[in-house]
Amino acid sequence: MSKAGESDLLERTDDAREHFSQLEREGSRFRAAASRAVHNGRTVAQRWGRQTRIVAASATDRIKDDPLRSAAITFVIGLSIGAMVGRWAGRQQRQ
Numbered sequence: 001m002s003k004a005g006e007s008d009l010l011e012r013t014d015d016a017r018e019h020f021s022q023l024e025r026e027g028s029r030f031r032a033a034a035s036r037a038v039h040n041g042r043t044v045a046q047r048w049g050r051q052t053r054i055v056a057a058s059a060t061d062r063i064k065d066d067p068l069r070s071a072a073i074t075f076v077i078g079l080s081i082g083a084m085v086g087r088w089a090g091r092q093q094r095q
Contacts, residue, residue, distance in 0.1 A: 063070045
């Protein structure tokens with residue numbers, strides 16, 4: 001192999017090493033960002049879980065304190081949803 005060929009081969013090898021190093025750095029940054037995203041998601045999910053348990057305990061206490069009011073509110077909500085579904089179904093049949 002000639003000197004020019006060897007020089008070209010060495011230059012290409014150096015370019016490939018540099019490109020590989022750059023890809024490795026980008027991969028490391030991506031892994032770090034993905035790790036942060038997973039950690040943040042886990043933190044948010046845990047917070048929502050705690051808040052949900054608090055709200056559920058509060059709702060249970062309210063239902064135990066005033067069961068008649070809770071039943072009346074549930075009845076009104078169910079009646080309203082039923083009326084809305086009935087209207088929607090009626091519109092779908094007319095079309």
